[in-house]
Amino acid sequence: MTQGRILVVDDEGSIREFLTILLEKEGYEVATADSVGAGIGQLAEGSFDLVMCDLKLPDGSGLEVLEEARRRHIEWPFIIITAHTTPQHALESLRAGAAEYLSKPFNVDDLKIILRNLLSRRAAAAPFEVPEFIGSCPPIQRILDLVPRVAATPSTVLITGESGTGKELLARAIHAHSARADGPFLSVNCGAIPEGLLESELFGHAKGSFTGAVRDHVGLFAQARGGILFLDEIGELPGATQVKLLRVLQERRMRPVGGEREVEVDVRVLAATNRDLQAEVAAGRFREDLYYRLNVLHLHLPPLRHRIDDIPELARHFADRTCARFGIPAKRLTPDALRVLQAYRWPGNVRELENIIERTVALEPAEIISSGSLPEHLRGQPTDARFEAVSLPEEGIDLEEFLDTVRLSLMRRALERTGGHQKKAAELLRLSYRAFRYHAEKLGLVRDEENGT
Template identity: 40%
Template sequence: MEKVLIIEDDISLRTILEKFLQKNGFEVISTDRGKAGLEIITSQHIDFVLLDLRLPDSNGIEILQSIKKLHSHVSVIMMTFYDDVRSAVTAIKSGARDYLTKPINPEELLSLLKPIQAVKKAVEINKSEFVQGKNEKFAGVLEHARLVAPTMLSVLITGESGTGKEELAKYIHTNSQRKQKDFITVDCGSISEELFGSEFFGHMKGSFTGAVYDKPGLLESANGGTLFLDELGNLTYENQIKLLRVLQEKKVKRIGSNKEIDLDIRLIAATNEEIVLSVQKEKFREDLYHRLNEFKIHVPALRERPEDLNELINHFIAKSNSEFGKHVKQLSESGLAVLAQYAFPGNIRELKNIVRRAVLLATSETIEKDQLPQEIFNTRTLAVDTVDLKSLQEQQERDAIIKALKKTGNNKSEAARILNIDRKTLYNKLKLYQLE
């Protein structure tokens, strides 16, 4: 859940914004003082800040500058009265994502926050946090990533969901000559056909109904840096054409503008689908595929890295200890034996969630077997000598989808959220497993 900090001294406005954002799925913290807001940002993770330009104890511009200096990943939206728009422009130049004029239109605020949710500025990866392990396949993956990183080649990363494709993309970016520039992530499955142009190319104020402000697109935001296209297979055919044209011309125009912007972008894309089949079936453009597939890296599934399981578990125990303030040291031998026999259809992401939950439940320095989730005991386990791994994964995926649909009363959007996939991927799997 995204966390928003509201720094606003008008209690009525603050209360309205709190309720509206909570209703729309945000976690909200608020304060009426700028300095208190800085302390909150320092002490806990904040995704977005709604910052009043004029505060009782400080100047909003100064608070903004402090936020961007100390916590550059935080997106800030300024709030100001109409007659003080000049100061808001100054705020934009100081690093604010955008600004809103009072009285605040809640829907306009939501329209600003949604595109921000699709964009993640890269945080420099601490190599000690990137678990390399001992597996030869994964060592080859990292070696290929290291070799391609300094080049300008576009990279296509393939692999099952949860294998760490985005982390590998960040690894490539932070080892490239563009590491000082932005790493922009876009989930291709979360952007609708109607919003594609506005999200990718940007728009000018007044260019269409609802365009209440100038907005740079994802391509413009990634200029000079790296654009990571996640869930590539979810791009519609029409949007593939639009994207290919821009990539070939290396220029983009915001909707409603005649000004062309030169593009200098490194492209990394990822997909958990067999995109070659989509190309063969003419569902994905072959020319775009070759434009993005100048260098291909396949990330192995977790079940193909058994020798790395223990190191990954310890890594996630350490991270969970930090998150929850616990002091767990290890997983019991019986617990490790259970996980060693589990197929992990959700791969590293699933392992992380299992360990995180177990650390929270742990009552001593050791995670016991009964603190692991019950569903992993109820699922067919991995017998390497006798089981078809692909069939096993498909059966576990099918079972997980049936369980999620049953839990949500066949609400596919909610089921997709529980399964941590987008709706299009869910629909594809429903068709694949004949569950429609």
């Protein structure tokens, strides 16, 4: 019985031959490819349990194979291998979703252990979940899959996204799954504290260091020792404080305001912003060296208007939680109410949805929430608001991924409206039946053996 199917992508024939002999001896079934194009071709032709892919290939980077796999929602673990190891290559591989990064020549015993661990983990794995972080759309699932790997590193993390998308919730998830989970998690909004007090709040101060400093003050970096400090709205940080923060991140030491001695810092820093920090750097408002220190690992949370299919699940979750908190019977959201929620643009994102649901639960006496129960400004939205021109985020957008999300949402609704009849659903969407079947199979809506009736 085979231990699993492995795809090896490497342009060196000797490496392909060596790995094929080694892996087959260990009981694995092996397929090979010698280029990016051939590797991507194998994605469509075969089903694998793991991929070993060289970083540098004749027609491009091995990360292109990984990125194409993720674009197709293929979640096989990837091991990136290369003869040219640099920290930047390792970080790029991790960010792209690689499970491991190995340099040539690799130790055969180490490789065997890595393969066993990855394949046993894959066999036993359930989808990774973060309590309170609701969502099943591909961009959110990719972020949740990254949480345990990001949590396992000591690196700084920059979390970006519009206000209300859940940046602090994601930071808390990283803390909960990290080696610092037993330490404190402290959060500070850098834009909410006056500039004259921010340095004292972060680094502490000595008695008498300024007017009103009547006693020593322990700053957040010291209070968070052994844990995580979350710097929200890092883009609001004043220039002088940016210099001090950079030094703390570089040297792991700090001096309280007015203090005579430096103290050691044992804190992992997570930062978040709704600004485009690269634009802030270009405008001279944010230090470039600090930006690179913070942006070692980057996670971006999409706005709620790009997560249309997650809205019903989120709304039901907030309704159930609010009813439980108020001590009242559960309230059910009707399909027409959910359609109104999905048609709205949500400039305040998940936080706005949560507030709207809480308000509606509080004011609706019945046990059913219909579209008439919702605030008037939501009901006044045109039903096709979701199809207005999508704003382009500063950091860009994965267009194919976004279009797949929209296509999946509309095809699912067409199937629901037609009772699962694929030909009628195709007609609703002005698609040929062949085109509908192609997209349905690609997106996992139907199985190959299902018929169209």
